[in-house]
Amino acid sequence: MAKDLTTGREGKTLFLYVLPMLGSMLFQQLYNIADTLVAGKFLGADALASVGNSYEITLIFLAFGGGMNMGSGIIIGQLFGAKDHVKVKTAITTSYISVIALSIVLTIFGVLACDWMLNAISTPAHLFHLSETYLDIYIYGLIFLFLYNVSTGIFAALGDTKTPFYFLLFSSTLNIILDIAFVVLLDMGISGLAWATFLCQGLSAILAMTSLFRKLKDITRQVKAPIFSGKILKKIISVAIPSMCQQSFVSIGNIMVQSIINSFGGAVMAGYAAAIKLNGVSISLISTTGNGAAAFAAQNIGAKKFDRVLNVRRAALKILSIISVSMCIIYSVFGNKLLTLFIDSSEIEVIKVGVSFLRMVSPFYAVVMFKSVTDAVMRGAGDSRPFMYSTLLDLFLRALLSFVFSSFFGYIGIWLSWPFGWTAGTLLAFYFYNYGKWRKLLNE
8 A cells, every 4th residue: 555655743654664664674684694594504604605705796786776776766756745646657667667677787797797706806716616606596586686676666655665574574484495495405505595595586576566566556546657758767867876886886895895804714704794694684774764764755855845854854863773772782792692593603713703793883883873864865855976975985995994904903904994984974974964955955
């Protein structure tokens, strides 16, 4: 059911809107973590390190899917807030046509460049075949990944965050079952993990698209609309490209960091692979709430209700304060126990590496919180460039300082770079929030 976010109490409306998104995110993380968990528990440290190693490359492709998710979601949200249902329908079909074309191009590139990408991050020779096997199969499923990403962005733009949650609940549970079945029962090794992900992504995409087009009939009241619009695509791209660049910078920065981590050997690689999954849960909780605030802002900006945008920013900060403090405490106190979900308790050195990362970065989740909400308002206004610039600064500093600090402090120096990058990116986001396009729009 589509939901109008331009009415009702901002705090309560945002919380009820974001709650299913957070549930979806947790199951999405469970979806991602399942591969790491099964690899570490049933296939060993080398498989765990290989999945983590390949994951950094998959983030490059996710950047494009995430960019289209954001671009489509923001533009459709603004049109829906303005009650222009004909253009809403055209924007949805335009998004799907565009993302199918994009996924085909990237799949071809990924298949051809797989070995090159693994060599670029200095993948150890004994892990190369495992990483290549996992990555190749993952790339084959990009079209499903992209279609599902765009579908969730459209659902969110229409105010419906419950439907994607139900799909993820089903597909995440199925993914865990298939991971265990393919690896433990059928002895398919690391390829079993990849095929399980492929099948579940395909099922999620088909279910999401089918449900969305059924809902679309009710929203548009059977109105006829063009299936493609170059003008709308241009608007989507204007939001999507900065987001793609931003997320690509994240991926490239992470790959540069991964190459430094790889130089410290398998134990550090495996410890980081497990810890970064747990860190990803916290960052995703924060960014998901930010995405919800951005969709909320988009609808209200489309309706020209700017006071509600300011109120929802404050409400989002309250929600994220609870999340960031809670995750910091959990990781600082129970990090070693959580890491044993992925790693056998006998792997003392691997667990030590993971704990050191979590305790170093988790106190700074509060910094990420402020950046996420500040970026959300600007993205809701259709201005994604500040998001790109601030993240570029974050990643540049993180990659540079990882190289510098690691030469003095070993792998601990890599962890030290995270707080510096996050803080610099947040300060730049504040500058754009106070003096950029959003502020001019507010003062009109």
